[in-house]
Amino acid sequence: MLRLYAGAARMSILDQLQYRTANYLYMIGMIAEPVIYLVVWSTVADSEGGTVGGYSAGALAAYYIVWTLVRNMNIVLTPYAWEWRIKDGQLSGELLKPIHPIHRDLGGFAGWKIVTILYWLPIAAILVWLFPPAFSTDTFSVLAFVVALWGGFLVRFMLLWALGLVTFWTTRVGAIFDVFFTVELLASGRLVPLSLMPPWAQAAADWLPFQWAFQFPIETLIGRLSRAEILRGLGMQAFWTLVGVGILTLVWPMAVKRYSAVGG
Amino acid sequence: MIDPHPAVWARDLAKTFRVPEREAGVLAAVKSLVHRRMKDVAAVKGVTFRLEPGEVVGFLGPNGAGKTTTLKMLAGLLHPTAGQAAVLGHVPWKRERALLSRITLVMGNRNQMQWDLPALDSFALNAAIYRLPPAEFARTRDELIDLMGVGELVTKPVRNLSLGERMKMEFIASLLHRPQVLFLDEPTIGLDVTAQRTLRQFVAEYNRRTGATVLLTSHYMADVTALCRRVIVIHHGSLLYDGDLAGLGEQFAAYKTLGVTLDGADGAVAGVDWAAFGEVVATDGAKVTIQVPRASASAVAARVLSELQVADLTIEDPPIDEVIARVFAAGAATAAAGTDGDDVATPSVVEPAATSTA
Numbered sequence: 090m091l092r093l094y095a096g097a098a099r100m101s102i103l104d105q106l107q108y109r110t111a112n113y114l115y116m117i118g119m120i121a122e123p124v125i126y127l128v129v130w131s132t133v134a135d136s137e138g139g140t141v142g143g144y145s146a147g148a149l150a151a152y153y154i155v156w157t158l159v160r161n162m163n164i165v166l167t168p169y170a171w172e173w174r175i176k177d178g179q180l181s182g183e184l185l186k187p188i189h190p191i192h193r194d195l196g197g198f199a200g201w202k203i204v205t206i207l208y209w210l211p212i213a214a215i216l217v218w219l220f221p222p223a224f225s226t227d228t229f230s231v232l233a234f235v236v237a238l239w240g241g242f243l244v245r246f247m248l249l250w251a252l253g254l255v256t257f258w259t260t261r262v263g264a265i266f267d268v269f270f271t272v273e274l275l276a277s278g279r280l281v282p283l284s285l286m287p288p289w290a291q292a293a294a295d296w297l298p299f300q301w302a303f304q305f306p307i308e309t310l311i312g313r314l315s316r317a318e319i320l321r322g323l324g325m326q327a328f329w330t331l332v333g334v335g336i337l338t339l340v341w342p343m344a345v346k347r348y349s350a351v352g353g
Numbered sequence: 354m355i356d357p358h359p360a361v362w363a364r365d366l367a368k369t370f371r372v373p374e375r376e377a378g379v380l381a382a383v384k385s386l387v388h389r390r391m392k393d394v395a396a397v398k399g400v401t402f403r404l405e406p407g408e409v410v411g412f413l414g415p416n417g418a419g420k421t422t423t424l425k426m427l428a429g430l431l432h433p434t435a436g437q438a439a440v441l442g443h444v445p446w447k448r449e450r451a452l453l454s455r456i457t458l459v460m461g462n463r464n465q466m467q468w469d470l471p472a473l474d475s476f477a478l479n480a481a482i483y484r485l486p487p488a489e490f491a492r493t494r495d496e497l498i499d500l501m502g503v504g505e506l507v508t509k510p511v512r513n514l515s516l517g518e519r520m521k522m523e524f525i526a527s528l529l530h531r532p533q534v535l536f537l538d539e540p541t542i543g544l545d546v547t548a549q550r551t552l553r554q555f556v557a558e559y560n561r562r563t564g565a566t567v568l569l570t571s572h573y574m575a576d577v578t579a580l581c582r583r584v585i586v587i588h589h590g591s592l593l594y595d596g597d598l599a600g601l602g603e604q605f606a607a608y609k610t611l612g613v614t615l616d617g618a619d620g621a622v623a624g625v626d627w628a629a630f631g632e633v634v635a636t637d638g639a640k641v642t643i644q645v646p647r648a649s650a651s652a653v654a655a656r657v658l659s660e661l662q663v664a665d666l667t668i669e670d671p672p673i674d675e676v677i678a679r680v681f682a683a684g685a686a687t688a689a690a691g692t693d694g695d696d697v698a699t700p701s702v703v704e705p706a707a708t709s710t711a
Contacts, residue, residue: 096481100467100474107469107510181430182465186482187453193482345448346432 093188097196098203105204116161116208120216123153123160127220130281142285143313147223151311152282154216159306160279161205162238165198165246168253168266175256175348184345191250191337202242225312233319237306240326244302247333254337257344272297278304298329358442360534360566361427362403366436367590368422370394396422398590399436406533409560409567411581411598415681419590420570421460424536427568428458440534454483457532461542464519465526466511472522473507476529483530490529497525501555517548524555535559537569541576553579574674586680593680602670605680609650613657614640614665621662630657639664644671 105112130149134141144152174180183190226234252269255262274280275290277299283291294300305322308314314322374392375381397419404410414420425431427438429445429452438445443452466475480490498504501521511519520540528535537556541549553576560567560580571577577584577598584601586594594601611631615621622641627633630653631645645653650668657663670676 092484093481096478100470100478103470103474104467178460178463179465181425181458181460182463184430184448185428185453185456185458187450188482193478 093192094196097193098200101197101200102204105201113208116212119160120157120212123156127153142282144282145223147221148311150220151222151224152307154213154222155307155310157212158209159241159303161209162202162242163245163302165249166194168249171253171256195246198246226310229316230309230312234306234310236323237309240323241302241306244298244326244329247330248298251333251336251340254340254344257347273299276300277302301325301329359403360406361440363438364401364436365399366397366426366438367399367434368397368426368431369434370396395590400587400592402585402595404566404568406566407564408583409580411577411584412568412570413577413584413677414587418587420587421538424458424538428456428536454530455532456534457527458536459524459527459540461539464523466522468512469510471508472511475526479526479529485530493529493531497528500558501525517544520544524552528559531563533565535565535567537567539570541571541573549573556580574677578673588681602676606671606676607647608644609647610669610671611643611645611654612640612667613663616662616664625661
């Protein structure tokens with residue numbers, strides 16, 4: 090299995106390197122969103138005496154610079170892809186193989202992330218120069234961040250893969266996915282750090298998986314979490330990954346049977 | 354010695370799709386929001402056949418006959434509505450690893466290769482997926498590349514290859530794990546004559562070297578005549594014929610073709626009342642081609658020889674394309690009058706309990 094993951098990752102890395110310019114432009118294009126958030130919240134922090142929701146301007150800069158990496162790490166197989174995958178017949182080819190297709194996807198996306206990290210480094214350097222960040226981190230946090238970064242990728246990968254299986258039952262999936270992504274935007278820490286949200290929203294976000302894929306890795310690196318909080322966060326990532334695995338284990342055989350009943 | 358276990362068998366295999374239907378227009382579209390009308394479409398209506406190990410069998414039928422649906426059931430991609438089947442002793446739609454590692458389905462115009470990378474990279478990924486030992490993979494890959502004659506192409510990105518070249522790569526990728534059963538669905542569709550010939554030779558040689566069983570669908574009769582001694586004909590989801598390719602003409606061609614070349618000048622043919630012998634289909638210099646009813650072909654030939662100055666006489670079945678066209682045209686009515694279940698080889702010995710329909 091390790092050979093398969095290595096093979097799929099290698100293919101993905103080679104593939105991404107083929108389109109390095111396009112990939113780079115795509116990543117640069119994605120900077121606009123966090124920079125807007127950063128400028129808005131830094132202005133708010135300045136107007137409120139230097140901090141907002143416990144974040145100084147420097148801490149906000151750190152948050153949104155790490156945001157750019159986590160956001161890129163969070164890009165996984167979109168649930169919308171399933172419709173194309175089924176219509177195009179690609180799924181048939183994958184079902185003929187003697188392995189679950191998730192392994193190839195996971196290996197492939199993991200390979201892509203290695204390229205993403207390499208591409209991100211110079212972007213981060215420029216952002217650090219433009220918006221001096223304030224990190225209060227230590228070695229433990231940095232090491233934990235490496236784990237949390239990949240943990241966040243795994244949580245989102247599993248959940249979106251599982252969500253995509255809805256396509257096997259209905260083709261009108263767009264609305265379902267839109268609701269999911271809207272809730273995720275608000276409850277993940279992508280729009281604003283959750284500490285800037287109303288208490289009820291923070292309480293609701295605690296019951297959802299999104300922050301563990303997004304805000305948790307960011308806060309781990311910028312030094313806002315204690316060791317205990319970091320360990321709990323890693324545990325939550327493991328929990329939500331297992332939830333995803335559980336859903337897939339339950340739903341995938343039914344999805345395949347459904348697919349093979351209606352054709353493709 | 355023939356293996357008593359068939360490589361593939363199907364008994365009363367059927368597949369009905371339930372599909373939505375509605376009239377054209379806005380009103381019908383609005384109505385369908387409230388009440389969705391469904392319709393059952395029987396794609397395969399209980400086909401029965403078996404393939405012995407090492408056989409190369411042509412699976413023929415017009416578009417929509419049920420060929421691809423049958424192949425997909427046998428490859429494990431579709432659950433049948435009714436009936437039973439086994440491939441290498443496994444129920445295909447259970448999709449067991451032990452089966453998937455020993456079969457392949459190649460579909461024309463479908464590409465599983467990584468578009469932007471050389472084919473060699475896709476081959477390597479397949480080796481990992483099928484868990485092929487590196488040395489064995491390298492040996493098989495090089496053998497297949499050599500057999501297909503594409504050594505200089507495997508390092509080019511797949512996107513830069515022609516359709517025929519991509520199909521060759523697709524074949525190599527699909528055979529790296531040395532499958533024992535090959536389902537080939539229109540593998541030469543859209544390819545030029547040279548590429549078609551190369552792929553035919555490749556399949557024939559693979560079959561010869563490995564003893565693999567091949568079930569091939571193709572609309573190119575050249576594929577079928579080059580590779581298959583036996584054909585199975587399906588139409589409207591029902592089996593019309595299962596037997597020798599040569600026997601197809603015997604059964605479905607109502608006439609034979611007589612080619613008569615007369616002694617003397619080209620004008621000699623003009624003075625003969627050919628209508629008395631049969632229907633003239635072509636005249637070429639001193640040669641006339643006539644069609645005569647199959648039953649009277651010998652008698653007509655004898656009359657031609659006795660009444661005319663004949664330099665050469667040939668008696669042939671019509672071209673196989675024409676025969677197949679007649680079979681399709683005959684349709685289900687011919688099935689009822691001609692080949693029914695009695696002519697179809699049925700699985701007789703190997704039906705282990707594990708192979709029952711899930």
